Amino acid sequence: MSDTPTFDDQTRTELEAATFRALMHHLLDARPDVQNIDLMTLAGFCRNCLSRWYQDAAAEKGITLTKDAAREQVYGMPYADWVAANQTEAGPEKQAAFRDAFAQNVAGKS
Template identity: 45%
Template sequence: MEKETEIKARVLDRLIEHFDNHKEVQNIDLMILARFCRNCLSKWTVQEGQELGVDIDIDEARRMIYKMDYPEWKAEHQPEATPEQLERFKQLSQ
């Protein structure tokens, strides 16, 4: 079980690194295609921390996932969603 946990941790590290290397992949596109995004990973980090009795706030979790403060990442790497992206995302919610 310990090795399985270590493997999962390494896989998550690789996923975070992959997202960091592909900032052109927008959160809304991830939501449309996979129904999760970097923000979901941040929220899951907070939830899992709480389950383990570790106090991690959303800003700290986002720094873990985005590798910088979220407002900075958003300003540098996240353009406004296009009308087409918003429409596709809206269709998922119906």
């Protein structure tokens, strides 16, 4: 028998939402220095993936959300502003590792 408690749907949704907010706070406020390219290479997802998942979740609820609007939700500001403030240039090795990770984790998964 598992020690994992079971929750009603509302409680589970609230816990998942709080977890997502904590992740977003961590990526936005505590670690904006962590580059998307490194997230993708190491974890198989990045902030852009989160914004795409956010957009997909909105669509499932019948809410039309543009790519830019979804990114603003995840980045806490317009994407171009976040890039200007936080993104650094990636060398050829990081770019190659990103391409591999992207192909494994994102490409073809729509």
